[in-house]
Amino acid sequence: AQKITQTQPGMFVQEKEAVTLDCTYDTSDPSYGLFWYKQPSSGEMIFLIYQGSYDQQNATEGRYSLNFQKARKSANLVISASQLGDSAMYFCAMREVDMGRRALTFGSGTRLQVQP
């Protein structure tokens, strides 16, 4: 089974609107972390936001927020007030903390295109 599933290969959003990128995960580890990274066309991986499995509140970082629904095993990224510079690939990733593992497992990504 896929550990991280991103079901939207591509998304379009109008500038200044909000967009939600979906991510579901699968783990039996009670302790884990969820991450979102942005990959612009230039190729680098830019960290956006982190949510720990025991965090009581949803993470927020500027225009990025993470809609964490633990029972549903989903960690959707919400980008508010989209900008043209938000056009990129977005990857959801998970770290399963059991036994101190540090490897990130990535989803297949969602390509977001922001339209003027």
Next chain:
Amino acid sequence: EPEVTQTPSHQVTQMGQEVILRCVPISNHLYFYWYRQILGQKVEFLVSFYNNEISEKSEIFDDQFSVERPDGSNFTLKIRSTKLEDSAMYFCASSVPGLAYEQYFGPGTRLTVT
């Protein structure tokens, strides 16, 4: 702001040749990683390194791969005998101790095996 750097940005090599990809992690980070991304696919974990030894590796990281921290700043990935399927973007990353912290990625090295 400190950043992870990688050299070269693009490496072209012939099948069967050895390549060394270089990375300079962020200076106060203690954990180092290599990931790869075949064109158009997801990012895949290769190996993590801590305290001068491999702490975790994936099934991709077989005997043709090795990592080394030859001095206090560099972290290298060696591919002994490259294959066509090794063509990918290779990312180095580093992080501080503490499992809640993000991994900072370098800009990547695009490896093309011909």
